[in-house]
Structure formats: structure tokens, C-alpha cells
Amino acid sequence: MAALSSTFRRLRRRTASGAGLPMPEDRAQPVPGDEATPVDIAPNDPLLAYLQSASGAVDVEALELDSPALAELKAAGVKLAVPLVSQGELIGVLNLGPRRSEQEYSSDDRKLLDNLAAQAAPALRVGQLVRQQEAEARTRQRFEQELEVARLIQQNFLPKQLPELSGWQVAACYQPAREVGGDFYDVIPLADGQVGFVIGDVTDKGVPAALVMAATRSVLRASAQRLIEPGAVLERVNEHLCPDMPAKMFVTCLYGVLDPATGHFRFANAGHDLPYVKTALGSVELRARGMPLGLMTGMTYEERETLLAPGDSLLLHSDGIVEAHDPQGQMFGFPRLKEAVAQYPGGGELIELVLADLHAHTGPDAEQEDDITMVVLQREPAHSASPNGKVAGKLLVEFEVPSVQGNERMALERVAATVEPLGLAPARLRRLETAVAEATMNAMEHGNAYRADRPVRVRVYAETGLVRVEVADLGGARPDADQAEVPDLEAKLAGLQRPRGWGLFLIKNMVDEARETGDGERHTVELVMHLEPEPTQGADDDDT
């Protein structure tokens, strides 16, 4: 709202001296105290509504309203208030004090003021709009500049290229939202050929998120080179971030270390979305407990491990996928992403297909709500021959069992769960379980000397009409199962032999084929069971 008291006086003097006539030489100089103190009129002041509806200049002294602004105007000595209205909106008020002649404002004066107001109001309005647009443009420009800075920070700290790992495919996808959301990922070469993989998400958006991301990434890289173990790395990063983390900000982060030679992936999770592993049997979530980074000091991070078998894929992802909404407001969701991992091929193709699903979900014209990040590790399928030189078949599962007494049950149960869907008759499944348990016990005792750091490796293959299980230890060659002596029970009962020595005998008699091979490093027992129909007079076992 404009108070133009002294300006009007100068205009009035020009008009009074005659239109077009030169200004008097002795133009009047401003009198000290001429400038009126601006009066703020509150939005709910009744004077505003009165002025908006007034048809011309308003006699302030005569006006009676319960209005603080009116009282101020009267106290300031304002005599006339001329509303400036443009397009039905009150945009200013001309406040006039008493005439120097001390005469009242005449009707001619009022007409002059009304004409002046009619011309000044639109001009004033244009000026206001121009200033408003300039301010908005400056704000937009600052915003765009900040976005650009955030984007530059973010992109500068993302990997320039992905590593080439023998036997592995590594693929990544990073799509920032317009308002940069704080996603990041990293690939860190470590000692002994191991590789660290990071995926994370900073709360908030823009430059603050980008700066926190940069700090997190730098501390994590430095810690990873020295500590290796994922849980310890996240603990150290958390301690570094907490003191300087801005209020209400934190970082979710998953960090894992891959041993490309063995497929082991050790990981720890600071509150990030669970990764998925695609196996021959579907997809599984990898879980490890831990709080996001930067919330409080003294946090510990659970460390877990999984084995990526040939053909498996591991998907690390950010919440920009699962939290994307369709036009009806439904989120893409975790179950759908897990199903996609189970159904689609792995590697880079998985990324492309998930993105296609996502775009179909959100619609073609939807603005991306948050950063989208995916990192996929795929172990190339095993196509080498089995230890006996035959075709390997389809690998269903590969896992390791620490060489600890009793752990043969772990192998037995895992193989049973893997093989059950193939339709092996229950009685034959029980026999295979026994053979697997005995082979694993032999491997743990005779091959690995019951050392927990020397695990037994078990692989299960499906071939046409049969299932094949390989149980491998790290020992040397041992007597062939085919040539194992048949235990002499009578000699044992007579005390002439030890009661033990039934393992190889059971293996040979429980499965259709059993073979042993060795390659210098590993000793492997191969067990073959044909998927024969269950005999009509055979008995089913209901328990183990």
C-alpha cells in the first residue's frame, strides 16, 4: 500500500500553475516534516473494506470506524484518503494532510484527486507486478543454480566406470530426480582382489543432501580400505558422521564385500532397503540389522554373509523404485520388485526390465519423484564339466557348510529342500539325504579335519531324469568309495573290528551312483539319484 503524500503536493502545485505552463522559478521546497509516516493497515482492518468500496476520496476526519489504522491516520493528521483501485483490487492509498492554506479540500480538488488515482492505480499495479515477477525469477534462478550445484556434487562422486571382474557382470543404473534426492552408489577395489559395493540414500534433497552424500562416500571409502569387514566399516562411518550431521538428516546405507573368486558376499546394512538375490529357486531378501548412519553414536551393525552361486544375481536398489506412485497413488512396492528379480534374467537385463515395469506403473508423463538407483552383480552361470567330465546340468544351488560336527544336518536339509520340488519319491529322498549327510561328515572329518575355516562345498544339479549332488572338501585323494570294504558286522560284534566305518558303505548303498574325484586341491564325492517313480509296494517315510 503506497503513501504518496509529498508526491501529490508536487503534482498539485504543477496542476495549479496551469497545464503546460513552465514551472515557477521559485518552486516550493519540501518542508521539514512534510513526509507522512507510512501507516500499515492490517488485512482484517475494516478501513480496507471501506476504502475498497469507496467511490472516491474519503474524508478521514469525518469517518467513524472501529479501525486502528483509521485512528493512526487521524493521529498523523491525514485529512483525505484516496483509494487506488486497479481491477477491483485496492492496491494503495493516497493520504493527504491539511492544505497549507488551511482551507478545506474543494470539490475540484477531490475531482483532481480522483482523476489522479484513476491514472496512478494501474501504473502502480504494473510496477508491483513487475517487481513480483523479478523476485520470482530471481528465486527460480537461485533454485535452479542450487539444483545444478547439487547435481554436480552428486555426479562427481559417482563411479566413472564399473569394474570388470572375471566370471562376473556388474551393471548399474542411476537416474536422479529433478530435485536431486541424495542417492549414491560406489564400487571400491580392496586388497586380495575383493571388491566393496555401496548403495545409500541421504534424507532431504538438494545441496544439503548432496554435501552429506559426498562426506559419507569419502569417509566410507577411506574406512573400507583399512577395515574390510562391512560391520566395522559402517560403525566407523557412523561415528564420523554423527557430530556434523544436520538436524533431521541421516543416511541409509548398505555396504558389502564380494570375493569374486568364491562368490562370498559379506554385508552390513544401516537401515537401507533390503537387497535381493536371484537364485535358481526364486529370489530371497538379504537381511542384516542396523540403524541408519548419523542418528546416534555407538551403533553396531550386524554382519551377514551369503554365497552367490554361478547364475545368481544380487540386486542393490534405492527406494525410488518401490515408492514410485501410479496415477491412482499406489506404490510400486517391495513384493513386485522381489517378484521381478525372481522372474527376470539377471545382470543388466534385469535393470532394463525393472525400469520398464516402473515406467509402465507410473505412466509416461509422470515426473520422477525420487532418485532411482540399482546395482546388479551377476555371477556367470557354470558351464564347465563336472569333476567326472560329464555335462554339469543345471546348477540348482551351491552353498558351504563349516566343518563342525553336526553340521551335516545343515547340508542334508538344504539339499532336501532344493530337491523336493523335482518330484523325487519320499523314500528315495530319505536315502539321498543319508548319503549327503555321510558324504558331508566324511568331508568334514577326513578332508577338512573338522576345521571350521575349511568349509565343505555342496552343489546340487538337476539333469534329465536325475539329480546330482557334489560334496567337496579341501583334502587330498582318499580311497575310492567303490573300493571301500564292506563292514564286517560279525567281526565288529566279536570285538575284532571297531564299531565304526559305516559311512562309505551307506553312501554306496543309498544312492544309484557314487563317485570320487580329486584335483589336487579338492576331493569331491558325487552322488547321483534317478528320479524314478516310487515303487507301488514301497513304503513312504513320513519322518527323518
Next chain:
Amino acid sequence: MTTREALAHVRLRDGVAVIELIGDLNAAAESALDEAWTAATAVRPDAVVLSFENSGYINSTGIALVVGLLASARAHRIPIRAYGLTDHYREIFEITRLADFMAIDIDEDSAVHGAGGDRNG
């Protein structure tokens, strides 16, 4: 892994010592089995019956433990029988020839009554 620790309970029925085997029969079961055998034979039973009704997984070491019990039973001329084996473990008892040296019954009544027959020759 659903491993069950081995336990062995001993009770007398009609002069026959019944040893109930509970849990997995593996290397960890040796001491429980030894104690049960000692307790069962201390009362000079007419026979010993091994109940596998509540036993779980049996591995080759468990088979060896049963062989040990059988050897001790033969040395002391104590008839020994068994019941409650699943079809799978009955098959294992047969291929290892344990079934040639101990009768495999379908339930406790059959085993105890059969033990009476063993006693009477």
C-alpha cells in the same frame, strides 16, 4: 538346523528293560547311550528293548553306537530287540545286517512279548 540332543530313558516292563532313545543318534549321543545301557543291565533284565519311536536322525556314528550295544548284549548273553524304526532306518538296519542280530518289532508290546519268547528259548 533342527538338531535334537540325544536322551535315553530306562524303565522296566515285565522283566524287560526298555531304553527309550530320544533325539538324534550321532556322536553326541554316546554318553547318554552308555549310561542308559549301564542302568538297564544293572537290574539283570531278561532282555533289552531299544525304542526308536522318539528318535530322530541316525547317522553312521549312531549305527556304530547301536553296533556297540549289540556287541555288549551278545557278550553278556542278553537278548536285544528294537521297535519304532521308520521304514528308512529299518532299511538301513537291514543293509547293515543289524536286523540279522536283533529283531525289529512294530511296537513295544510286540517287542516285550517277543522278549519273553527269547527268554524262554
